[in-house]
Amino acid sequence: MRIADFALERYFARWEFAVEHVLCGSDVEGWRMADLLALADPESAALWADLKLGYTESTGHPLLRAEIAGLYEGLEADDVLVFAGAEEAVFCLFNTAIGPGDHLIVTWPGYQSLYEVARAAGAEVSLHALLEHDGWSLDVERLRRSIRPTTRMVVVNAPHNPTGMLPTQAEWQELATTCADAGIHLIADEVYRYLEVDAADRLAAGAELGPSFVSLGVLSKSFALAGLRIGWLATRDRPLLDRCTRLKDYTTICSSAPSEILGLIALRARDQVLARSQEIVAANLALLDDFFERRADALTWVRPRGGSTAFPRLVPSGPAGASAEAFCSRLVEATGVLLLPSTTFGFGDGHVRLGFGRTDMPEALGKLEAFLDAGG
Ligand SMILES: Cc1ncc(COP(=O)(O)O)c(C=O)c1O
Numbered sequence: 001m002r003i004a005d006f007a008l009e010r011y012f013a014r015w016e017f018a019v020e021h022v023l024c025g026s027d028v029e030g031w032r033m034a035d036l037l038a039l040a041d042p043e044s045a046a047l048w049a050d051l052k053l054g055y056t057e058s059t060g061h062p063l064l065r066a067e068i069a070g071l072y073e074g075l076e077a078d079d080v081l082v083f084a085g086a087e088e089a090v091f092c093l094f095n096t097a098i099g100p101g102d103h104l105i106v107t108w109p110g111y112q113s114l115y116e117v118a119r120a121a122g123a124e125v126s127l128h129a130l131l132e133h134d135g136w137s138l139d140v141e142r143l144r145r146s147i148r149p150t151t152r153m154v155v156v157n158a159p160h161n162p163t164g165m166l167p168t169q170a171e172w173q174e175l176a177t178t179c180a181d182a183g184i185h186l187i188a189d190e191v192y193r194y195l196e197v198d199a200a201d202r203l204a205a206g207a208e209l210g211p212s213f214v215s216l217g218v219l220s221k222s223f224a225l226a227g228l229r230i231g232w233l234a235t236r237d238r239p240l241l242d243r244c245t246r247l248k249d250y251t252t253i254c255s256s257a258p259s260e261i262l263g264l265i266a267l268r269a270r271d272q273v274l275a276r277s278q279e280i281v282a283a284n285l286a287l288l289d290d291f292f293e294r295r296a297d298a299l300t301w302v303r304p305r306g307g308s309t310a311f312p313r314l315v316p317s318g319p320a321g322a323s324a325e326a327f328c329s330r331l332v333e334a335t336g337v338l339l340l341p342s343t344t345f346g347f348g349d350g351h352v353r354l355g356f357g358r359t360d361m362p363e364a365l366g367k368l369e370a371f372l373d374a375g376g
Contacts, residue, residue, distance in 0.1 A: 003120040006112050007344040020336035021364035026161050026309050028195075028224035028277040028357035036225070036262060039269035048261050058253060059245060060232070061260040067267040068232050072215065073208045075234055081241045082260070084252045086191050086218035086231035087113060089244070092251065093214070093233060094118045096243035097185070103148050106155040107138065109162060109311070109347035114155050114189060123152075132313065135302050136163035140174045147182055154179050157189035158203065159196060162311040162345065162353040164304020166201055176209040185237075186213040192307035194222040194274045195281055201305060207234045214240070219263050221308065221357070223270070224277050228259040277357070281308055284356035291365055298372050299352075308357035311342070314350055319376030324352050327376065335367045 016022060040048060047063075059065065060082025068082070069075045083089040090113045098104065100122035106115040108127035115125045126146050130136040138156065147154075156175065159166045167175065179186040188206025196202045207215035214235040220226035235241060266273050285303075288310065292301050298320040301312035316322035324341035332338050342351035358364075 001120055004112075004116055006116065007346065008112060008340065011340060011344045015332060015338050019332055019338045021360050021367065022338050022358065023355060023361065023364040023368065024309075024338055024340035024353045025355040025358055026192075026307075026353075027220050027226045027355075028222065028280055028308055029359045030227055031224055031266075031273075031276075033262075036265060039272060040265045041268050044261060044265045044268060047264070051257055051261055053257050056254040056257050056260055058248060060255060061264065064230075064260050064264045064267070065232075067264055068217065068234065070267075071217070071270075072205050072234050075207060075236065078238065079207070079236050079241070080232050080234050081244055081248075082255050083231045083233070083248065084255060085220060085226075085229045086189070086216055088248070088251055089216055089218075089231050089233045090114060091117055092244040092247045093187070093216075093240075094121050094123070096247050097240055098123045098152050101150060102152040103150040104153045104155060105143060105146055105151060107157055107160065107165075109342065109345040110157055111161055111189070112345070114157060118153075118155075124150075130160070130163055130165055132302060136160070136165040136311070138165065138167045138171055138175070140167075140171050140178065143175070144178050147178075147184070151182065151184055153185045153187050155187040155189065156206075157191075159192040159304070159306025161192065161307060162309045162340075163302065164307050164310050166196060166305035166307075167203065169201070169203065172203045176206075176213070179213070180210050185240075186210060187216065188213065189216045191216065191218045191221045191231075193217070195277065195308055196306040197282075197285065197304065205234070207236065211236045212240070213237075219266060222277050223266055223273055224357075225263070225266055225273075228256075228263050228266075230255060230259050230263040280359060281357055284358075284361045287362055287365060288354075288356060291369065295369065295372060298376065308355055310354050310356065311351050312354060314352070316350075319372045321376060323349050325349055328352060330376065331368065331371055335371050337364045337367045337371070339368075
């Protein structure tokens with residue numbers, strides 16, 4: 001297989017574990033193992049204590065699948081397939097469901113594998129550009145016009161990385177109706193679901209809206225458990241899941257046994273797990289509101305409607321300068337604070353991704369501001 005480098009991952013490979021503050025992470029501050037285990041209900045505590053480190057069921061632990069299915073109205077355990085993170089799910093989905101001659105529409109700027117894996121599988125991809133001057137919003141009418149007879153999938157990540165875009169309830173319904181009418185799979189990357197700024201804006205999950213629609217989920221982001229590498233596809237389209245299961249035999253075969261039980265514990269205690277994440281994100285967002293008001297000379301933003309990332313623009317005449325790449329490089333060398341330039345999204349050189357899911361964000365933001373004060 002030939003596939004372009006994953007630019008964001010290459011950038012992280014260079015910096016993520018070499019810096020003091022990752023101010024561009026998309027995950028929420030990971031749980032400490034002991035704190036998570038303290039949440040275990042009696043059944044999962046016993047499963048943890050007695051766990052044998054053998055192979056696990058290829059489709060995922062039955063209790064874990066049932067718990068994941070419980071996140072979706074009207075879905076059952078057999079409508080869920082567990083993967084090593086959302087990334088493996090993306091890989092298996094696009095390598096089994098589409099190929100040469102197929103066309104996809106994918107929101108952009110965005111998570112590169114959502115379009116790169118499809119391209120590598122031979123499909124043609126149209127990027128649906130989110131426009132900053134429209135508040136990065138999803139333009140369903142424009143998206144509809146890019147549908148072709150060969151369009152097989154519309155891929156929307158919402159809440160969106162990196163912009164924080166979240167369609168309105170009306171836009172989401174309209175998109176679902178458009179896809180259903182055209183016989184197209186709606187692939188909803190919902191890895192930031194439950195991190196809506198206003199909980200009333202939480203959308204129905206993609207898988208709930210149509211029998212061939214697919215929800216992509218993971219424990220990495222809103223559940224703050226990226227190290228477990230537990231992700232999933234949820235859909236009532238069982239033949240689609242079956243094809244993914246058969247490819248998974250060639251990737252990881254099955255999930256990590258400890259991760260499955262830890263994931264089960266987290267999902268059963270999801271009210272507490274999600275509340276912690278929502279609190280971290282809300283407190284950081286309040287600090288960012290003040291920061292962007294104070295530092296409009298350097299950076300301007302569209303306030304996210306959900307998720308844990310924002311995509312501010314550099315003010316070329318200000319202390320950050322005109323090049324995101326150059327600014328990020330100066331910043332990290334001088335302060336140990338890592339921002340992500342928009343070049344890693346193939347989206348010009350004028351924006352940076354800023355993550356607000358980490359508990360060191362206040363300190364990192366202070367260092368960023370001091371750096372701007374000193375002239376950038
Ligand atoms: C939109 C989106 N989808 C999927 C993923 C993959 O998640 P994971 O790395 O946990 O597999 C990410 C990770 O950043 C993401 O931002």
